[in-house]
Structure formats: C-alpha cells, structure tokens
C-alpha cells in the first residue's frame with residue numbers, strides 16, 4: 001500500500017511542497033514509516049505569509065461572533081471525527097490511545113471552544129481623567145501571527161496557539177512538529193470544511209531550521225508564539241529581536257514535586273504523584289522529574305511509590321492496559337537512554353526500570369523505555385539539573401522547608417512545581433517562594449484555561465492562557481479624548 005502524504009494548507013488549499021521534498025513520519029510503537037510529511041522550504045512559508053497578509057484585513061474586521069462561530073464549527077468537526085484524531089495522535093506520537101482519548105483530543109476541542117467563547121466576552125479598559133478626558137484602549141489584531149509547536153502534545157499545543165491567535169483576529173501561519181505532523185494536517189483539512197476564509201489559517205509542514213526559522217524571520221510575521229525546547233527558544237528570541245517582534249516562549253522544565261511529612265498520601269494522591277512523573281511517558285513539560293521527599297517519611301514513601309511505579313505497564317499503545325507507550329522517536333529514545341547512563345555514571349542507584357522494554361509482536365521494533373526511578377544523586381547532579389523529558393524520576397530527600405525550597409528553586413528552569421502538604425500556611429508560604437510560573441498544591445495538571453500559563457527563568461518568556469493569550473495576539477492602542 002502506498003504511504004500517504006500529508007499536505008501543507010496554504011491559501012485555503014491543500015498543497016504539496018514546492019520542492020516536492022518529503023520527510024518520513026514514523027510510528028514510534030513499531031519503528032515503521034507510516035506517512036510522509038512535506039519538507040517545506042522558505043518559499044512555501046513565503047507563499048503562506050503572502051496568503052495570510054491578503055486575508056488579514058478582512059479577518060480583523062470580521063465580527064468576533066463570526067470568528068468564534070468558525071472556531072466552534074471547527075471544534076464540532078473535530079468532535080465528529082474524535083476517534084480518528086485519537087487513533088492518529090496515538091499512532092504518530094506513541095502515546096496510549098487512552099491518553100489521547102482522555103487528554104489530548106478533548107483538550108484540543110476545549111482550546112478551540114474556550115478561546116471562541118472568550119473573545120466574544122472580552123472587553124478592553126478605559127481610564128477617565130478628572131481633568132476632563134477619557135482614555136480607552138483598542139486591542140487590535142497584529143496582522144500575521146506565527147505559531148510553532150512541539151511533538152509531545154501535538155494537537156493540544158497546536159490548538160492552544162492557533163485558537164487565541166485566530167480568535168483575536170489574526171491570520172496565522174502555523175508549523176506543527178515534523179515529528180508529529182498528522183493531527184494538525186487533519187485539522188487543516190477540517191478548517192476548509194468549517195469555512196475559514198482562504199489564507200486565514202495556513203499550516204506549513206517541515207523542519208525547524210527551514211520552515212520554523214523562515215516563519216520567525218519573515219518581516220510580515222508580527223509575533224511568534226513558540227512552545228518547545230529552551231535551546232530553540234533562545235534561537236527564536238535572537239532571530240526575532242532585530243525585527244522587534246513579539247515573542248511568547250513556552251520552554252523546557254525540570255519540575256519538582258515536593259512531598260512534606262504532613263501530606264495526605266491517600267492512594268489517590270499517590271497515584272497522582274506517580275502520574276506527575278510518568279504520564280505520557282514523562283513527555284509533558286509539566287511532569288515532575290525531581291521528587292523531593294521529606295526525610296522523616298522517605299523510606300515509607302519510597303516503598304509505596306516504587307510498588308506503584310513497578311506496576312505501571314509499558315506496552316502497545318493500542319492495548320487498553322498500557323499505561324506507557326513508546327517514546328516519540330529513535331533520537332529521543334537514545335537521548336533518554338543516554339540520560340539514564342549518565343545517572344548511573346554519576347553514582348545514581350536505579351531503583352526500578354533503567355532499561356528499554358521489548359514489546360513483542362507488532363511493536364517489536366518500537367522505542368519503549370521502562371519507568372525509571374533513580375536515587376542517591378545530589379541536587380546539583382546533571383540528572384537533577386537537565387531536562388530529560390522521559391519516564392525518569394529522581395528521588396531527593398530533604399530535611400525541612402528551607403532545604404526543600406533551595407533544592408526546588410536550584411535549577412535554571414522555573415516552569416511548574418507541585419507541593420503536597422496538609423498545612424495551609426505552609427502551602428501559601430511555599431507557593432509564594434517557589435520560582436515557578438505554575439504551582440500546584442495537592443494536585444497536578446489541574447488546568448483552568450483562564451489562568452496565566454508559562455514559566456520563569458529558562459522555562460519561558462511571557463504568559464499564555466486566558467486573557468493573557470488574547471493580549472499577546474493584539475496590539476493595545478490608547479486613544480485619549482479631551483472633552
């Protein structure tokens with residue numbers, strides 16, 4: 001059977017890349033190529049930007065209700081094809097079907113609906129002056145916005161960017177990860193059916209240094225919303241700076257989960273702590289890869305925790321019993337295995353996992369790694385400083401609150417922290433002192449789309465989510481009238 005080819009969406013039409021160059025798209029669970037994705041070029045990006053420029057003025061003056069209506073229509077079309085999206089997302093990224101069904105695709109639909117609803121309800125400020133003048137703020141769309149997303153939550157993060165950009169009245173040139181391009185391609189097809197005017201949403205598929213870079217550098221692209229690694233984020237910030245573009249950067253993390261001796265360690269909470277390390281094979285930027293546990297409960301906690309981690313099943317993403325699927329690519333699998341070797345090399349004890357998992361049958365060539373727990377490394381060890389982005393958690397004991405804070409804050413990252421305690425005063429105190437954009441107390445990944453989302457330090461720049469996203473994708477203009 002011929003391998004299907006994905007297309008770019010440019011000017012409302014599905015198109016092959018100008019150079020007719022293609023990339024292999026792998027199914028991580030089998031290691032086999034199952035699709036080809038455009039290996040687009042700067043010329044394709046230029047076509048997309050030109051289409052977006054033509055569409056932008058009309059879209060900007062389209063009433064918010066109409067823009068919202070199209071986003072809702074797109075959400076409905078995704079909902080109608082829900083199981084197709086679930087299957088495609090799982091196949092493309094290696095994640096269990098159950099994960100795509102419970103998190104990725106519902107959240108993609110929620111993103112489209114949320115920003116559609118929000119833009120209709122949105123209002124801007126006015127400031128009256130006692131001296132007889134009034135100021136009001138116009139929030140005008142920027143024109144053409146660039147959106148670049150990663151592979152770990154493909155459609156979830158793709159829609160997290162394009163939905164507010166479109167809702168706010170911008171035309172968009174978007175690039176999903178070349179590692180997981182499939183669901184964004186299908187969304188592009190549905191956007192035609194939904195009735196978006198040509199050029200309002202353009203999707204250019206391909207590699208970062210070619211397509212991504214061309215989007216960032218194009219003079220007509222006024223803002224770039226990027227989610228991905230800290231290294232790429234730095235390149236994007238540097239490329240955008242000479243053009244004074246707005247950038248929003250959602251980057252890597254080395255998140256702590258901090259368990260105090262007074263924590264409610266019910267089975268349900270313990271399950272959440274385990275999930276916070278291993279959900280989506282640990283390939284969520286918000287996963288807690290450093291598990292800090294107060295020394296007075298360390299031994300007892302470790303025993304219960306390990307029993308649960310060892311019970312996690314790694315297997316075919318199609319199997320309902322699989323808790324963890326495959327890592328997204330051969331390259332990423334090698335990186336995670338290297339990180340485990342580094343942990344061993346710097347003296348870490350592997351308490352469980354630590355090796356690749358062979359899944360027999362159709363998944364014999366897949367990229368599976370056992371959930372791995374490491375102990376015995378100081379906070380400054382490489383394993384506790386560098387993002388691994390896989391199913392690897394490092395246990396670190398601490399004495400008291402001050403030490404917990406010093407360890408938790410002691411990396412270059414500042415995306416998300418979770419804290420487990422019954423002490424309300426401590427929860428507020430530590431929440432205030434943690435250098436992170438997001439702090440969860442007695443929960444993890446509990447997301448309210450109205451809240452500001454993003455990281456401190458090397459985890460990012462700016463905030464998305466809620467009204468912050470609409471602010472990012474618009475230019476405020478103050479108009480002052482004297483009367």
Ligand code: NAD
Pocket residue numbers: 148149150151152153157175176177178206207208209211212213216227228229230231232233235236250251252253284285387389415455459460
């Ligand atoms: P990545 O930086 O390699 O790639 C992300 C996207 O950027 C891809 O679409 C890629 O093609 C593109 N890209 C690469 N080089 C580029 C360049 N020079 N110019 C423009 N675009 C370029 O990241 P990844 O490996 O796909 O994703 C994993 C990383 O993403 C992890 O570090 C993870 O923590 C981070 N992440 C962060 C968040 C967050 O919200 N903070 C969410 C998910 C993932």
